[in-house]
Every structure is written in C-alpha cells, then in structure tokens.
Amino acid sequence: MFLNDNLKIFAGSSNPQLSAAVCKYLGLPQGGANIEKFPDGEKHIRIEDDVRGRDCFIVQSTCQPVDEYLMELLIYVDCLRRASAKRITVVVPYFGYARQDRKDEGRVPITAKLVANLLTVAGVDRVLTIDLHARQLQGFFDIPVDHLTGELVLSNYFLNKKIDNLTIVSPDVGNIKIAAKYADRLGGALAIVHKKRVSGSKVEAQELIGSVDGRNILMCDDIIATAGTVCSAVELVKKRGAKKIYVGGTHGVFAGPAVERLNKVSIDEIVVTDTIPLSQEAKKIKNIKVLSVASMLGEAIKRIHRNESISSLFNNV
Numbered sequence: 001m002f003l004n005d006n007l008k009i010f011a012g013s014s015n016p017q018l019s020a021a022v023c024k025y026l027g028l029p030q031g032g033a034n035i036e037k038f039p040d041g042e043k044h045i046r047i048e049d050d051v052r053g054r055d056c057f058i059v060q061s062t063c064q065p066v067d068e069y070l071m072e073l074l075i076y077v078d079c080l081r082r083a084s085a086k087r088i089t090v091v092v093p094y095f096g097y098a099r100q101d102r103k104d105e106g107r108v109p110i111t112a113k114l115v116a117n118l119l120t121v122a123g124v125d126r127v128l129t130i131d132l133h134a135r136q137l138q139g140f141f142d143i144p145v146d147h148l149t150g151e152l153v154l155s156n157y158f159l160n161k162k163i164d165n166l167t168i169v170s171p172d173v174g175n176i177k178i179a180a181k182y183a184d185r186l187g188g189a190l191a192i193v194h195k196k197r198v199s200g201s202k203v204e205a206q207e208l209i210g211s212v213d214g215r216n217i218l219m220c221d222d223i224i225a226t227a228g229t230v231c232s233a234v235e236l237v238k239k240r241g242a243k244k245i246y247v248g249g250t251h252g253v254f255a256g257p258a259v260e261r262l263n264k265v266s267i268d269e270i271v272v273t274d275t276i277p278l279s280q281e282a283k284k285i286k287n288i289k290v291l292s293v294a295s296m297l298g299e300a301i302k303r304i305h306r307n308e309s310i311s312s313l314f315n316n317v
C-alpha cells in the first residue's frame, strides 16, 4: 500500500504484535535491528538497515517492565541519532510514568516530565502517543507531540453493538471529558462516580452523580491498572440498579490484583486496546476483548511522514 524507502519503522521489544500490525498497515517491512541483553543485564541494540537521512519511527510502549522498556527506547533513539537518521519519532502507544505528573505532596518526583526530558535529550524529534493520562502532559515536551485517542476505536466498537438505554459512566471525576466524548458519539446519558483513592491500589467509589437504575452502562477510563477504580465503580452502579455493564479502557495495564478483582465483579464485557499486549495472566479475565489501534497509528505515521494533517484523522477512524 505504501512503500517508501525513506520511511523506516523500528520495533522495540514491548509490543511486537502491534509493531508488526502497524508495518502491515503501511505495507512496509519492519526495520532491521538486533536487540540483545548482555550477561550483566545491560541492553545492546544494533540497527541493521541504513538509516542515514531517513524518517525513522520507533514503536515502543513503556509498559511493564517499565524501566527496561524505557531504557531500551532511549538506547534505540541514541542508535538512530548516531547513525544519522534525519528525524526520529517515538511512537509510544502507552506512555508509562505519566500518572506522576505533579507535586501533590512534598518531596515527590514529576516522572512524566523526567521521561519527557530524557527522550528529548536522547535526540527524539517528535512523539506520537495515545491517551496520555492528562492531555496537558503534551506541554512537558518542547517538541511536537501528536496525541491520538483510543476513544475513537472503542466508541466505534460500542456503536456497532447498538446498546439501548445507554448511560455512559465516568468512574472518576478526572475522566469526565472523555466520558462526555463517548456520550457525544454514542448518545445516551452521562453519570459520574466520585472516587476516593485510599492508596496506590485501593479505591473507594463514594457517590454517583446521575441515575443508572434500569440502564445499560458503558464505563470508560483511560487506564485500567489495579482495576480498583473500575471495580469499585461497577459495584456502586450495580447496587444502584444498573443492568448490563460494559467497560472500555484504552490501556489495559492489569497490574497486581487486577485480574482477580475484575473476575469477581459483574461485567458483561471489558474491552481494551492493544497499546499494551495482554499478559498470560490478563488473558484469564472473563469477557475480555482487545481492539487494535494499529491502523490508527499506521495512518498517523503515514500522515506525519507526508506532512499531512493528523487532526482530520479523528473524524475517520
């Protein structure tokens, strides 16, 4: 479909299936690179294609093990820069460390800014990512950031299901804007759960604003990590009379107790995207479905390469 020797797509180790699907969409072979681990645990990467003067993209989610994949990405960038790539774009479908984005107590880091600095200093020219935890993180970079959203892929899926009597539920206040977008696309009412985070993995859904009695629910979130947020919200809406419950999340991190928690609550279908590959453990989640963001990313890469608009993509995927 789109052969161009000037465009090179390289894959990190975090999400080989997604990288392969992006290359397939573009009709390009994956860029040759050899990634090895030395006996002491250090990574070594050797680029096997000529990249001098080329427009290079590296696809790498900084998911678990986060530090390893982040370091691998930095080494990749260094390799390409020293091999005289003309432009280096990191395609980070899931951007780890993004949730530590402010000092909300004393003596804590802002890791989202730290990672932005590390990437920039390594030599990245441009970032393509999906659903950063907060959109304003784009401002942590002084290089262009193209920000896509999983909501496009997820809402199309739920639109095709033609769910009647639908209420879109935001499982926390921070996610309201995204929930409102789902409501715009799918129709239906909007409800919001007010949550209290007790610790990194413990969340209490405290109150519901809006009615869910007798309604079918689509609960949408950007990240499902320990699943504390989603599960406590699901329990609350069930108690308040919700009928079918669907959950849509862009990034299925599924850390710690997530699988056990999700299998205990009543969810008719949980849908995530492939920004993060499902672990063997996460494959045990009941009623889980994974949608691919490969064509959306592939299309965005093509447009960046051709200097075409990305925003017009939002109406077509």
Ligand code: R5P
Pocket: 099, 171, 172, 174, 175, 200, 201, 203, 221, 222, 223, 224, 225, 226, 227, 228, 229, 230
């Ligand atoms: C919070 O602000 C996010 O939108 C997610 O709701 C949260 O990060 C999910 O984390 P967990 O699944 O651990 O509750």
